[in-house]
Amino acid sequence: MSVTAFSQLCRFIKSNYAVIHLSGIDAHFSKSNKPAAIISFDDGHYDILENAYPVLSSLKMPFNINIDTEILETGKAHDYVRVYDILNHTSIDNYYNPKYMKKPIEVNRGNPMQTEQEFTDLLTGITTAEKREITEDLALKAGAKQDDFSKMLSKEDIQWLSKQDVEFGSHSHTHSILTKIPSEQAQFELNHSKEVLEKLTEKEVNVLAYPNRIYDASIEETAKQSGYSVLLQTKDQINEFVSGQQEPKSYTRVNQYHQSLDEALAHTYGMVNKLKKVLR
Template sequence: MNITKRTARKFIFPTLMKLGIDKFIRNSAKDAYLNLMYHGVVLKDGSYFSPRHITSDQFESHLKYYRKNFDIISISEAFYNIRNNIKPKKKTITISFDDGYKNNFNVALTLLEKYNIPTTFFVSSVCTEDMNLRCLWSDIIAALNYFYKDKVIQLSSYDFKNLFDKEKRVSITELFKSYTYDERERRLKELINAYDLDTKIQSLPEELWKFMSPEEVIELSQSDIVEIGSHGHLHYNLGEIEVEKAKEELVKSKKLLESLLNKEVNLIAYPDGSYNDDIKNLSKEAGYKGQLAVNYKTITDYKDKRIMNRYGLSSTTTYESNMIFLNLAFQNKGVI
């Protein structure tokens, strides 16, 4: 970490918070709604493996701040308000989680219920099925990096070291995102078999990588504060794969989740924030009434009330810097 960033985190952001600058920043923004996004909450810091998860202590400090400073509503309510041009008297946030990690159920939910905070969990519908290894493809890549640091990883014509092929100037993560639907599955199996990744990842704490079981998804959905949305089926970048495969992902995920939960699932958050105008239209045709991005991708998004963007909280910075940047986000990621 460079000295500027370290100084900001240790001195500048805490001082700004003590002076109430966070409130000034928030109130100076014209937009009233902001959608916040997390992936996981863990009991012990897991940044050595993946930056996806925030610690439970950090997360609770966030929740206390939210309860004190914002109105908090569900994403479904936010869509209703925005489509009906209802502007709240107080800055308003929603909270959501992506992917379907087990820690959403056994760590995050307890804290969210403690503070009675409505939350949407966007679940990859592969959670509803039997899985040989209950994890996301990106966590397989993270395991590859963790267990084979500084080693050369061979895949097809590529030679990756610390997940990057210097000669071809491409990361293994970006390569996997560019693969077609079937190619990604084939290459992933090659890596798992060649480097014994299914055994190795299971030697790590489950809270860092394991997905929920069908039973846990059901129990999560039964909480009074929870609504369940789709996050696709196998976490493909829907805007980059074949249109027919993307359509299959959208329809399959909705059907699987609705069958498991015996209730309508009408929200979708796009995996890796990947979509385009065609994907938005396919989602509407599939029956999704609300769509969530990370960053808007098309010029039509800003006036398209089918979709909202979100702001992701960092798991690798301090509480004060997270809260300052969150309030700043009302200016560039807020809605109406």
């Protein structure tokens, strides 16, 4: 999403909603019937600070960032984004790793979404260590350089943003698909990321955004045991507030990646999905 489209969307939201923190949902609806909106970012890309923060700050709009905390150790995004960075910044035309693949993935520059989906499918079904092995092998074969990878928020950036009243949540530690890893590792992913963020911000962290929006009842229970009281999904649905909802409270989110305000609003209010149903 361009900065212009993002700014226009934020102004629309501010004009029509009470913009609040996740921690302020109950307090808001206990005294107001005005619809509320929450601005939320995942992963921890530096452009949140560089491009989104100036817009949101000028409009006095609070927001939430959910961090996969391994980025603070590596300075790089999680494996899925690393793959997309490599594809976008190198001229590699195919990739094959016989250890994990039956046939090569052909890089289709005319349809990058298809290629990215093939890599997403490949990475989703394997362990965290295997994922990293493939990502590093792809980087080597493609001749990727450090500058080819997305810049991420640093520890200092997170501390500074926290002091500006930005709320932080966990996006796990390594952005592993939590349902695809052993239960002990899933528990570590949630516990460790929470500890890292609480130490950095010196604030309680009780928000979890599921990596790749994938979870099940077991992961939800693990999140509850780890001390998370707010669980974020991504289903492109607007929530209805339910008074007295038991913790952990679960909320859906609407993805925003459009290049114009009209496209963003059509997606937000379901017009795109309605049109797809009509066209079918």
